[in-house]
Amino acid sequence: MRLAHDFAAVRPAAQHCCELTAHGAARGPRPEERAALMTAWRRDLARLLAEDLSPLLSGDRLEVNLPEPETLSGHAVLERIGPVAANALLRCGVARETALVAFDFATAIALTDRSFGGDGKRAEPAPHQLPRSSALLVDEIAAIIALGITRASLGDAVLPAGAEPASEVIIRSDSAARLKPFAADAEVLLFPIAIANREGAEWHCLLAIAADRMERLLPVPGRTGALPARREPRQPASPLAAPFAGVPLPLHVVLAEVDLSLARLQALAPGDRLPLAMGRQVPLLLGDKPIAHGSIGTLEDRMAIRLTRFPAEGLAR
Known part of the structure; x- marks a missing residue:
């Protein structure tokens, strides 16, 4: 009995192009899908910031507007922020991507005024150095923005076991360039964030994220796991509570x-006596x-x- 057989192909084997093989797995969402994901991400981040910033700003009912971003070079973004501002470098999301948030000094002081119960209106001219109380408040707001970015990136999903999403302020500096958030020639998305209350006060800041990092921060449909915990609601700022109570x-x-x-002042000499009452x-x-x-x-x-x-x-x- 002959068990060996010669087999011949009925038709030629399929030949797939490299776009379907080598790069197929890395292909991202279609443009219309990405636009929908970006819209959902902006909507969720605006809602989360409105909720989480309210206790920090004297319990105001806030409205946060996060419009479509501008696409600029990293150098142009740093020029838009300016040489001096209250800048914070954030780490966000499951992929632990970095983002930059920037407040001009006048806005930082106005937010501090509102956190202590003032009207929160901008006062000009802004100081050349940020008071420590305002720097502490910017750190608080930046941490809330970092957590909001992470939660918006996860959407309604839950994380796999062992996955640890990041939401933290890495470092703060008056110079955005010193933080090196992205390369000068990198493509960067610049989001202008507007925060307003019912009394007519409005505050603005800038959120900058490199375009390639933004792709990894967009929500992924079907992701499973647990959302990071929300920050505990905080009471309105008080000068007698930490961290402001420790400011010298x-x-x-x-x-x-x-x-x-x-004339008398110019005539003063060592040994002269001035009577004091x-x-x-x-x-x-x-x-x-x-x-x-x-x-x-x-x-x-x-x-x-x-x-x-x-x-x-x-x-x-």
Whole structure:
């Protein structure tokens, strides 16, 4: 019995092009699918930010607008942000992609004012250096944006066991270029974020994400696992609570003031004496604002002030 047989092909074997073989698995969504995913991502991020930023801004009912992004080079994005701003480099999503969020100083101070119950209106000109309280608030907002990006990237999905999505502020700097968020010639998506409350205050910031990283941050249909936990709702900011309570404030006491003419001032020489009239009550100042008055005395062989009176409006204003 002959068991060996010669087999001949009935027809030629199929020959697939490299686009279907080598690169087929890497092919992303079609343009119309990507546009739908981007729209869903922007809608979800805007909703999450409106919810999560509200406790930080005195419980305001917020509306967040996240329009279509501009596509610019990395160099053009850094020029748009400017040489000095409150910038934070974020790490987001399952793929731990980086993103850049930037606030101009005037906006950062206005948001700080609103977090303490003020009207949140911008004041010009902006300072050359950001107060520490505003820097802390920007870090809080940046962390909320990082978590919002991660949650929007996951959509309604849950993660596989062991997957750890990121949502954190890596580093903050007044110089966006120093953070090196993307190459100068990279294609970058620039999202202008507008945050508004019901009292007419509006604040703007910029979110910049390299185009190739944005592709990995878009929600993937059918993904399964668990969403990262939302941030615990926080109470409105208080100067007596962390982290603001630890900000050092330089105070000074004015013991006496004297008026001199310009001629007398120019004639002063070593050994001259100026009579000082010290009042019974001297002011304790924070900058140029008197926050209390008191009487001068001693405490354990050191000069001291006993506080006797506070302004009627208190320390809150």
